[in-house]
Amino acid sequence: MRMASPFREIFKTMNFLKLALLNxxxxxxxxxxxxxxxxxxxxxxxxxxxxxxGAVRMFERILSSDSEMIVFEKNVSDLFFSNVPLDAxxxxxxxPGIQEIEPALFGIVSSPENPVVTCFxxxxxxxxxxxxxxxxxxxxxxxxxxxxxxxxxxxxxFMEAGIGxxxxxxxxxxxxxxxxxxxxxxxxxxxxxxxxxxxxYFHKEGVASVATIKVTDKKEIAAVKDYIEETYPNLVALENxxxxxxxxxxxxxxxxxWLVGGIAFLLGGLSVANTMTLSVFGRIREIAILRVCGxxxxxxxxxxxxxxxxxxxxGVTIGTLISFAVLHLLKALPAxxxxxxxxxxxxxxxxxxxxxxxxxxxxxxxxxxxxMKIKPADALRFE
Amino acid sequence: xxxxxxxxxxxxxxxSFDSGKIEVLRGVDLTVPQGKIYSVCGPSGCGKSTLLHxxxxxxxxxxxxxxxxxxxxxxxxxxxxxxxxxxGFVFQLHNLxxxxxxxxxxxxxxxxxxxxxxxxxxxxxxxxxxTGLEHRTKNRIQDLSGGERQRTAICRALMNxxxxxxxxxxxxxxxxxxxxxxFALLGDLVVSNGVTMIMATHDLELANNSDGVIHMxxxxxx
Numbered sequence: 001m002r003m004a005s006p007f008r009e010i011f012k013t014m015n016f017l018k019l020a021l022l023n024x025x026x027x028x029x030x031x032x033x034x035x036x037x038x039x040x041x042x043x044x045x046x047x048x049x050x051x052x053x054g055a056v057r058m059f060e061r062i063l064s065s066d067s068e069m070i071v072f073e074k075n076v077s078d079l080f081f082s083n084v085p086l087d088a089x090x091x092x093x094x095x096p097g098i099q100e101i102e103p104a105l106f107g108i109v110s111s112p113e114n115p116v117v118t119c120f121x122x123x124x125x126x127x128x129x130x131x132x133x134x135x136x137x138x139x140x141x142x143x144x145x146x147x148x149x150x151x152x153x154x155x156x157x158f159m160e161a162g163i164g165x166x167x168x169x170x171x172x173x174x175x176x177x178x179x180x181x182x183x184x185x186x187x188x189x190x191x192x193x194x195x196x197x198x199x200x201y202f203h204k205e206g207v208a209s210v211a212t213i214k215v216t217d218k219k220e221i222a223a224v225k226d227y228i229e230e231t232y233p234n235l236v237a238l239e240n241x242x243x244x245x246x247x248x249x250x251x252x253x254x255x256x257x258w259l260v261g262g263i264a265f266l267l268g269g270l271s272v273a274n275t276m277t278l279s280v281f282g283r284i285r286e287i288a289i290l291r292v293c294g295x296x297x298x299x300x301x302x303x304x305x306x307x308x309x310x311x312x313x314x315g316v317t318i319g320t321l322i323s324f325a326v327l328h329l330l331k332a333l334p335a336x337x338x339x340x341x342x343x344x345x346x347x348x349x350x351x352x353x354x355x356x357x358x359x360x361x362x363x364x365x366x367x368x369x370x371x372m373k374i375k376p377a378d379a380l381r382f383e
Numbered sequence: 384x385x386x387x388x389x390x391x392x393x394x395x396x397x398x399s400f401d402s403g404k405i406e407v408l409r410g411v412d413l414t415v416p417q418g419k420i421y422s423v424c425g426p427s428g429c430g431k432s433t434l435l436h437x438x439x440x441x442x443x444x445x446x447x448x449x450x451x452x453x454x455x456x457x458x459x460x461x462x463x464x465x466x467x468x469x470x471g472f473v474f475q476l477h478n479l480x481x482x483x484x485x486x487x488x489x490x491x492x493x494x495x496x497x498x499x500x501x502x503x504x505x506x507x508x509x510x511x512x513x514t515g516l517e518h519r520t521k522n523r524i525q526d527l528s529g530g531e532r533q534r535t536a537i538c539r540a541l542m543n544x545x546x547x548x549x550x551x552x553x554x555x556x557x558x559x560x561x562x563x564x565x566f567a568l569l570g571d572l573v574v575s576n577g578v579t580m581i582m583a584t585h586d587l588e589l590a591n592n593s594d595g596v597i598h599m600x601x602x603x604x605x
Contacts (some may be wrong), residue, residue, distance in 0.1 A: 015494045026482050289478050292441055293539070294467035294495030377442040380478060 020306035030275055031311055037271020038315025038359065039322065042352055045261030046323035049348055052257035054341025056250050060240065061184050066127050067212035068221060071228060071237045078249060080106055083207040088232050092211065095227055097220030102126055103208030105198045109170040117155060117169060118190040121198025121208070129180065129192065137163050137178030144194055148177035152188035172201060185341065265355055268315065272363030276308045280367040287371050288379035297372040304368040305361060312360030316353055390547055390579045391415040391438060396447035398433055407433045409602040410447070420573055420580045422590035425599035431583040432551050438581060439472045439549040440465045452546060467496045471540030475552035477532045479524045485535045486520040492542040510538045514568060530561040534568065541572060548573060550582040554589065562589065
């Protein structure tokens with residue numbers, strides 16, 4: 001009895017899947033080894049990409065700080081080397097399309113006992129302070145001409161500091177007037193200084209690293225950008241997204257993450273290819289039997305591809321679960337606390353699933369072609 | 384016998400190996416009537432297995448023609464269709480997949496033919512009962528005896544309800560008692576299903592119990 005076409009195709013596919021699963025179960029160790037390659041590839045890719053892109057996101061948030069645009073010096077490779085004159089920032093702030101402009105000076109101080117400390121030179125009315133959760137103290141004593149600093153929660157922890165503590169930041173000592181908690185790991189591990197104090201400390205008098213701009217209306221962005229670039233040819237004004245895509249450091253980080261992840265995935269793909277090739281070489285007689293039982297060359301190829309894709313999907317499932325665990329473990333490590341953003345982006349997971357699918361097909365190409373060429377009579381005669 | 388009514392018709396079949404150096408079949412002609420069991424006898428190397436492989440569509444001939452149920456097996460597509468729907472093949476060494484169960488082995492042809500699972504299971508249980516293996520369906524092949532393995536191979540060959548069974552020394556690896564039991568089983572299944580069978584055998588006594596005997600020598604019908 002023949003069934004109607006769509007149902008017949010579904011049954012055929014289900015039976016094929018069952019047979020593919022059966023074959024994988026029969027060669028469990030081989031299946032595990034193949035899947036392990038993909039698993040390591042997935043873990044490497046998800047962890048590397050998530051960590052590096054998380055770092056990029058954190059940097060983006062530090063730089064953009066609740067704004068729509070960022071202004072910095074033209075042709076600098078790193079924003080730590082950017083110098084935007086304060087008088088230019090104040091002048092730009094008078095543009096009618098700008099609601100708010102905030103200068104920020106960034107500096108990094110290393111310390112033999114503590115992790116790297118990022119210093120933020122900001123004005124007293126900065127949204128970085130007003131939007132943060134104040135755990136201790138308040139913004140009252142953080143004044144533009146003051147000498148008191150505010151610590152991020154994590155910085156306070158590793159410096160073992162509280163209100164009134166005197167902390168060592170590089171070669172100088174500062175008194176703490178407040179402790180804040182932010183969502184950003186780098187800010188949470190940072191020291192917030194009045195802008196003038198920070199300029200003095202880093203010998204950057206009269207300048208900031210960047211200025212972040214909140215516009216009155218998003219339609220004003222183009223006009224503001226044109227105004228800044230025409231008035232100050234040494235400065236660049238970019239929308240946050242534009243900046244994120246063009247900033248060379250971010251591009252390097254993103255490219256590196258995809259490259260490292262891609263190579264790891266490629267190695268996983270080779271593992272699948274190796275497993276499937278060995279699997280086919282070890283099953284020549286079996287494939288000949290399938291052919292004698294009526295399997296076409298195409299059906300044999302479908303079976304090999306099916307097995308390979310199942311191995312890859314098994315690997316990607318286990319790899320994703322392990323990645324979740326590894327990322328959460330890394331997040332919990334005291335040495336890395338706050339520096340790692342462990343959110344696994346759905347798009348990244350989808351990309352990894354798609355890559356595992358492609359890897360599964362790629363890895364099965366040669367074995368499937370080999371299996372298709374097996375001549376049943378010869379194989380049964382000589383194997 | 385009217386040749387046009389014969390499900391198996393072979394004409395002037397030739398086959399050689401090693402670029403023509405080894406001639407295995409040298410102009411074989413034969414017909415097998417509908418619903419009959421024919422045995423092909425002859426010494427080792429006379430071309431019995433090659434002839435059966437070509438009739439079953441497992442191998443292609445160099446020249447000559449094979450008509451199975453009136454269809455020429457001159458292309459891979461036709462040979463495949465014959466293997467799926469018309470012909471069931473039984474090997475001497477059963478050629479089952481050892482670490483699959485008896486049931487899983489038997490269901491393979493139904494997957495190739497795209498039969499739905501329920502229909503295939505119904506057919507399988509019917510055959511398992513007929514072959515006396517209904518209590519061994521979940522056993523792996525490696526756990527079955529030689530006779531049970533050969534009965535499984537017969538069961539697999541009959542899964543897609545073929546009209547022709549080609550058996551290459553189906554009793555060759557079995558003891559005498561089991562050989563007769565397998566031959567009887569094949570006979571019963573062939574008769575009850577109206578199937579035509581061509582079987583290679585060394586056993587003349589067994590061959591003489593079939594409906595016709597074809598003797599081969601040096602790649603020809605003797």
